[in-house]
Amino acid sequence: MIQINNLSIHYGDMPVIENLNLTLANDEILMLVGPTGCGKSTILKALAGLTPITKGEIVHQNWTANAKEHIAPEQRNVGMVFQDFALFPHLTVEQNIAFRLKDNRQSERWIEALGLQRFRHVKPNNLSGGQKQRVALARTLAHQPAFILLDEPLSNLDAALKDDLRWEIRSALKAAGIPAIWVTHDQEEALSVGDRIGVLQAGKLEQLDKPEVCYNQPVNKFVARFLGETNFISAQMLTENTCVVSALGVEQTVEQANEQLRPTASVYLLLRPEDLSMQVNELLEGGREGHGTIFSMRYEGSSRLYQIQIAGEPQSNNLVKIRTLHDINLTVGQSVNLQITSSRAKTIFSKE
Structure with a gap:
């Protein structure tokens, strides 16, 4: 420890x-x-x-x-593994891993465990980047x-x-x-x-x-943004600690982020792109439009990331990101309804 x-x-x-x-x-x-x-x-x-x-x-x-x-x-x-591998270029894989070891049993253990058997007599210049990193790790582990x-x-x-x-x-x-x-x-x-x-x-x-x-x-x-894509949705607390209302409706399971907020405070509701789903609406009942319109779409291979412009909000404040399956292909300008689909408790932050 x-x-x-x-x-x-x-x-x-x-x-x-x-x-x-x-x-x-x-x-x-x-x-x-x-x-x-x-x-x-x-x-x-x-x-x-x-x-x-x-x-x-x-x-x-x-x-x-x-x-x-x-x-x-x-x-x-202490063992160290670097991004530049730090291998001896004149030594083979086996010699790099066993360098300064009195007992080669540990080097043999990690040569086998990391799939390096057929490279044991190869020098680093003839290895791929991934193979070099395996050698560097094996050398570190072999020294216990x-x-x-x-x-x-x-x-x-x-x-x-x-x-x-x-x-x-x-x-x-x-x-x-x-x-x-x-x-x-x-x-x-x-x-x-x-x-x-x-x-x-x-x-x-x-x-x-x-x-x-x-x-x-x-x-x-800061932590929220650094660990992934975020939506900070303007919301109002309705009851202390448990419920907020936003343009997307009422969310009843919320947690305060290291803060003590007033029961009626204005807050930001943290939603990840995967917390949301959307439904295309040409025109809703009673002549109402959807929550917003599609502002942009980014194809990611296995998924698509959409940005939705929330109706009535400035573009700089309320572009909401939603990630969908790759086969959901919608066009910019379409009217959509948004729904919070994740059941986990959501985090809220003070606006103050």
Whole structure:
């Protein structure tokens, strides 16, 4: 287990990480996400002993590092996997994985587990990107580190390869029983692979929780936006904590996002594109038009993403995104009715 207590890191007078607290449990994969420059890689460097600590401490069962007591990288038993693979070009796959090992049983274990048997005598320049990353991971696991740090390990790979390889890496980490902290810019990767996600902004941890909690119950609008496409629908609270009304109707199961709101407060209702469905309406009963009209459509292969202009609202405020199956092909300008189809409790945010 790794415990980070009130960790702060400054580069000169500039704070990069401020009062970070988190615990990495045994066998846990923790994903760190956030915009460029938020401090993700700095946290990894501090854990590896490559960056000095300004304040706070990092505690492992075998050592404690703080501002006064630096523990050298070679004394921490930490494994690192980089986006550029960091393989020795003059060594074969087998030699890279077994480098500095006294017992080759662990290298053989991971050569087999990661499907590298037929490449054992091949040098890195003759491998694909995915194969190189498997070699880098096998080398790290073969040395049986206390924990592993992964810094954007899949960012240099083709999109088609990433999905399979991310699951191979997760499975290998779980099989080894080694905890890991994995930095990524890919929200889908973070949500699908991590046991927990930490969302960073400007050196501070905005939310740390299970992926489904961070996605469905974000603590603020920054986290909501960073983890996926969002609709913030203007709404009014009708009863304290439980019910709001918007242009889309009444929603009776809502949760406040880390705020205490007045019973009649004006709020934003968070809806994801997959929370909604739509029905085409030429003209509704009584001469009423639908909730809005189709403003744009984006084809995504397995799905389509529509933007709906809500009737009577300024275009900049109420373009609602809806994701549908790819075979639902509608045209710009069609009148549609919208319906909230997700039954989960929705998150609301104060407008104030």
